[in-house]
Amino acid sequence: MASDNGKRRGFSRRRFIQGAAAAAAASSSMLSSAREEKQEEKHGDRPRPPSDDAPDIVFVNGKIHTMDDDNTVASAVSIRDGRFVEIGHVSRGRHGADTKVIDLRGRTVVPGIIDNHNHFVLMGNRPGFHTPLENALSIQNVQQIYAARAAGLPSRDAWITTIGGFHFNHLYANPNDKTSGRFPTLAELDAAVPNNPAFMMISFTGPGQANSAGASILRANGVNVGADGSVAGGFPISECSKALLFLRQTLLNPESRRRAVIDAMNYAVTVGVTTHLDQGAFQATNTAADGAAHEDNFTMHIPFLEVYGQDKAIVRLRINFLHMETDQATPELAQRLKNAFQFLGNDMVRTGSIGEFIASGTNAASPFVAAAKRVAAAGWRAEVHSLGRRNTPTSNPADFELEIMGFEAANADFPGVVRERRWVIAHVPGITQEWIDRLQAIGGNLSLTGWQYLAGNPTASTVAPYAGPPFRMIVDSSKRPDGIHAGMSSDGMQIAPMNPWIHMYYATTGINARGVTINPNQQITRQEVLSLYTRQNGWFLREEDQLGTIESGKLADLVVLNSDYFAVPDEDLKKIRSVLTVVGGNVVYDGGVLDLRG
Numbered sequence: 001m002a003s004d005n006g007k008r009r010g011f012s013r014r015r016f017i018q019g020a021a022a023a024a025a026a027s028s029s030m031l032s033s034a035r036e037e038k039q040e041e042k043h044g045d046r047p048r049p050p051s052d053d054a055p056d057i058v059f060v061n062g063k064i065h066t067m068d069d070d071n072t073v074a075s076a077v078s079i080r081d082g083r084f085v086e087i088g089h090v091s092r093g094r095h096g097a098d099t100k101v102i103d104l105r106g107r108t109v110v111p112g113i114i115d116n117h118n119h120f121v122l123m124g125n126r127p128g129f130h131t132p133l134e135n136a137l138s139i140q141n142v143q144q145i146y147a148a149r150a151a152g153l154p155s156r157d158a159w160i161t162t163i164g165g166f167h168f169n170h171l172y173a174n175p176n177d178k179t180s181g182r183f184p185t186l187a188e189l190d191a192a193v194p195n196n197p198a199f200m201m202i203s204f205t206g207p208g209q210a211n212s213a214g215a216s217i218l219r220a221n222g223v224n225v226g227a228d229g230s231v232a233g234g235f236p237i238s239e240c241s242k243a244l245l246f247l248r249q250t251l252l253n254p255e256s257r258r259r260a261v262i263d264a265m266n267y268a269v270t271v272g273v274t275t276h277l278d279q280g281a282f283q284a285t286n287t288a289a290d291g292a293a294h295e296d297n298f299t300m301h302i303p304f305l306e307v308y309g310q311d312k313a314i315v316r317l318r319i320n321f322l323h324m325e326t327d328q329a330t331p332e333l334a335q336r337l338k339n340a341f342q343f344l345g346n347d348m349v350r351t352g353s354i355g356e357f358i359a360s361g362t363n364a365a366s367p368f369v370a371a372a373k374r375v376a377a378a379g380w381r382a383e384v385h386s387l388g389r390r391n392t393p394t395s396n397p398a399d400f401e402l403e404i405m406g407f408e409a410a411n412a413d414f415p416g417v418v419r420e421r422r423w424v425i426a427h428v429p430g431i432t433q434e435w436i437d438r439l440q441a442i443g444g445n446l447s448l449t450g451w452q453y454l455a456g457n458p459t460a461s462t463v464a465p466y467a468g469p470p471f472r473m474i475v476d477s478s479k480r481p482d483g484i485h486a487g488m489s490s491d492g493m494q495i496a497p498m499n500p501w502i503h504m505y506y507a508t509t510g511i512n513a514r515g516v517t518i519n520p521n522q523q524i525t526r527q528e529v530l531s532l533y534t535r536q537n538g539w540f541l542r543e544e545d546q547l548g549t550i551e552s553g554k555l556a557d558l559v560v561l562n563s564d565y566f567a568v569p570d571e572d573l574k575k576i577r578s579v580l581t582v583v584g585g586n587v588v589y590d591g592g593v594l595d596l597r598g
């Protein structure tokens with residue numbers, strides 16, 4: 001599938017081969033340090049390598065954080081046939097006539113970000129022209145983002161939608177007052193989008209806000225919209241979920257879903273997320289009981305697979321299968337394990353395993369333990385999530401305790417399965433050292449998430465003693481001999497943003513969207529959280545030999561940043577974006593900052 005990708009951006013291998021005769025003559029150097037110059041002089045008389053060795057692209061003069069074993073920072077890297085070739089020291093005289101030499105002009109480069117737990121497939125199935133608002137920091141930003149979106153729409157009938165992934169907690173009316181977060185008003189939305197209908201909602205079931213054009217269409221279709229454009233949230237059925245049902249039933253079709261998939265991918269590369277492990281959806285009922293996280297788990301991958309089949313995909317996708325049965329016999333899970341294959345596909349799109357649910361619930365009445373044993377018997381990976389905590393020693397066990405006990409039961413019947421298959425518990429805001437140790441003993445692993453950034457607040461129930469997850473405790477545990485593996489994820493696109501830099505802000509500061517420290521004493525370093533999001537997540541995908549670091553032989557995914565991640569003030573972490581994203585050696589996003597004519 002990827003063999004011809006290079007042609008799209010002009011870094012074609014075939015073109016290079018045609019130009020190979022000229023390669024020997026070309027000798028522009030990508031050496032970037034005196035030490036390298038000396039080494040090169042010493043070996044300067046060795047035979048020229050075969051011309052076939054010429055790189056397709058070389059990046060020079062950068063601060064390239066390879067995230068390798070030694071945290072090497074290199075100034076240059078070369079790429080050939082979609083993989084990294086030489087890092088730091090790149091041999092003189094290997095350039096072909098078609099080799100692109102791109103001067104990074106001192107910019108910071110990191111490996112392509114891997115999100116080991118998100119809901120990217122839901123994002124690619126949104127009705128309307130879904131427009132992420134996770135990077136808006138003010139009402140004015142929302143207006144700018146929506147106005148720009150409206151300008152690019154095909155018609156005045158086209159809907160601008162934002163279904164989850166943001167919160168009014170970060171939309172300030174007054175940038176100096178972080179308690180002023182709110183939705184834009186009807187008038188503010190109308191000013192930005194006067195013609196097209198627009199609707200935004202937070203979380204799974206709202207609340208939300210429409211502009212005038214959107215409000216009138218929704219009202220005409222049975223949705224109760226306030227005179228001020230407000231659309232009520234609630235559970236299980238809200239005015240927002242009624243609006244969502246209407247939008248899905250009228251706007252979604254195979255073509256619009258494929259367009260939404262490409263939109264989602266185009267967004268992902270602007271924030272540097274090049275690989276997504278999707279964790280499924282709540283099974284849709286096609287009623288107003290469905291929220292933003294509902295989709296049909298059996299058909300929602302089709303538009304993605306079509307886009308991959310058409311060779312139009314620009315990010316990597318790994319697909320977990322979510323199962324939430326209440327029946328102890330878990331008949332659907334049993335069929336999945338019989339009829340599907342894990343880790344089947346190619347470098348761009350591949351199946352994962354079972355997650356983020358293996359059954360509905362975790363208590364004794366649920367089929368959790370039976371499901372864990374079925375997944376173990378099949379030799380599959382299990383991934384589950386935990387949102388709970390135990391508030392007192394005598395209160396009921398938290399979900400993570402029941403999950404770890406379930407993992408232990410499966411591991412007892414199928415010794416070694418948790419370690420060998422790399423079973424995972426995600427989010428874990430309330431996990432304790434005692435239970436980390438128990439999970440470590442059977443080889444289990446933890447995926448950490450910064451979603452509390454959006455909705456977290458300084459009330460006793462979410463903060464005592466911290467909102468979580470306990471990043472510091474978990475990362476310290478991962479550094480022990482035979483420690484657990486820890487990775488990082490967004491859990492976007494409903495209750496959290498995809499943007500990894502916001503999650504890195506939260507992990508390193510413990511501060512939420514309203515500027516309140518809600519995760520005290522659990523901060524980790526920038527190097528640590530970037531490692532979780534790159535090299536550690538390569539391990540979570542079982543692709544540590546292919547992804548997660550900038551090392552020779554690995555798939556050439558990298559992100560050139562708009563500022564120095566390691567040097568910017570904390571608040572500016574939220575503003576980090578890609579200026580150039582490369583996946584498999586192809587430029588998949590060009591912010592227009594670097595000269596690519598090389």
Ligand SMILES: [Zn+2]
Pocket residue numbers: 117118119279356385491
């Ligand atoms: Zn999730």
